[in-house]
Amino acid sequence: MPKVICIDPGHGGYDPGACAQGAREKEITLQIGLHLRDLLRQAGFTVVMTRETDQSPGGWTRVDADLRERCRISNLERADVFLSIHVNAGGGRGAELYVYGDGGPIKGLAQSVITNVATICGTHGRPVRDGGPNGTGFAVLCNTEADAMLLEIGFIDSDDLPKIKARIGEFAPLITKAFCQFYGVQVPVSPAKEQQETADGLERSAVELVIGQLGAMTKTGSSDVLVACNYAANALRREMSLPITQALGVPNDRAAAGVINVLSALWMCADKRAIQEAYHFAADALRSIR
Structure with a gap:
C-alpha cells in the first residue's frame, strides 16, 4: 500500500505570503510543490495537494478558514505525511523545519529533508524544531492527523533569495530523495539522466504531440x-529549436492558471514519461511568468 503524502504549498490566492524584491512566497511554494508532486508520484507515492493553482484551498479569504481547509484535506484523504512548504522572512538566513514534538515516527525523515534542502541555503539555527503545541504551535502541525512537517526553505528577504531563484528546480528532487530513502523506494531517475539521447530531456515526438494538443485547446x-x-507551445518550440510562426505575447494570470490545470490533468493521464515531461515543461513555462 503506497504512502499517502499531502503537499501543502503555503499561502496562495488572497495571501501572497512573504514578499521581497518582486518575489512572492506563494509562487515559490507552488512551483516547488507541483514539482514535488510529480516526482513523488513517479516514485510510487500517492500524493494529495492542498492547492495546485494560485488560489487558497476552498477559495477562503480568511487565514483561520484557509488553515482549517488545508488540515481538512489532509485528514479527509488519510494522509500518512503532511508537508507544508514555505519561505521565511524577518531577517535571517537558511532553512529550518518544524515537526510535532520531536517528529515521532518521521523524526528521521524530517532530519533527512532538512539536511538535503540545507545544501542550497544552509540552516537557520537549530535545523529541526518543535512546531506543535509545546513549541511554535503551527495550526497545520497541530490539527492534521498525519505525521506533519513545515519546511521553510530559506529567507526571501535576504541573500537566500538569489540562491532560491537560481536553484528552484533542485528543491523537489532533494525532498523526494529524502522520502524515497526513508521509505525504501527507488529514487526517480531525472529526465536528464534517463533521456541523454534527447535534447534537454525532451523528446521531439512528445513535444510535437503536446504542441498539437495546445493548438486544439485554442479551438474552444x-x-x-x-x-x-x-506562449506554452512557443516555450517548447524554443527548447527544441523548432520554428516559431506566431507569438501572441504574455498571458494573464487567469488564463495561464487554466492552461496549467489542463496540462496537469493530461500529465496524470499520460502513459509515457516523455509526454509527461513535455507537459511539465509547458506548465513550468506558464508558472514562470506568474
Whole structure:
C-alpha cells in the first residue's frame, strides 16, 4: 500500500505570503510543490495537494478558514505525511523545519529533508524544531492527523533569495530523495539522466504531440486561453529549436492558471514519461511568468 503524502504549498490566492524584491512566497511554494508532486508520484507515492493553482484551498479569504481547509484535506484523504512548504522572512538566513514534538515516527525523515534542502541555503539555527503545541504551535502541525512537517526553505528577504531563484528546480528532487530513502523506494531517475539521447530531456515526438494538443485547446478556448496556449507551445518550440510562426505575447494570470490545470490533468493521464515531461515543461513555462 503506497504512502499517502499531502503537499501543502503555503499561502496562495488572497495571501501572497512573504514578499521581497518582486518575489512572492506563494509562487515559490507552488512551483516547488507541483514539482514535488510529480516526482513523488513517479516514485510510487500517492500524493494529495492542498492547492495546485494560485488560489487558497476552498477559495477562503480568511487565514483561520484557509488553515482549517488545508488540515481538512489532509485528514479527509488519510494522509500518512503532511508537508507544508514555505519561505521565511524577518531577517535571517537558511532553512529550518518544524515537526510535532520531536517528529515521532518521521523524526528521521524530517532530519533527512532538512539536511538535503540545507545544501542550497544552509540552516537557520537549530535545523529541526518543535512546531506543535509545546513549541511554535503551527495550526497545520497541530490539527492534521498525519505525521506533519513545515519546511521553510530559506529567507526571501535576504541573500537566500538569489540562491532560491537560481536553484528552484533542485528543491523537489532533494525532498523526494529524502522520502524515497526513508521509505525504501527507488529514487526517480531525472529526465536528464534517463533521456541523454534527447535534447534537454525532451523528446521531439512528445513535444510535437503536446504542441498539437495546445493548438486544439485554442479551438474552444477564449482569446486569453489562445495567448496562454501559444506562449506554452512557443516555450517548447524554443527548447527544441523548432520554428516559431506566431507569438501572441504574455498571458494573464487567469488564463495561464487554466492552461496549467489542463496540462496537469493530461500529465496524470499520460502513459509515457516523455509526454509527461513535455507537459511539465509547458506548465513550468506558464508558472514562470506568474
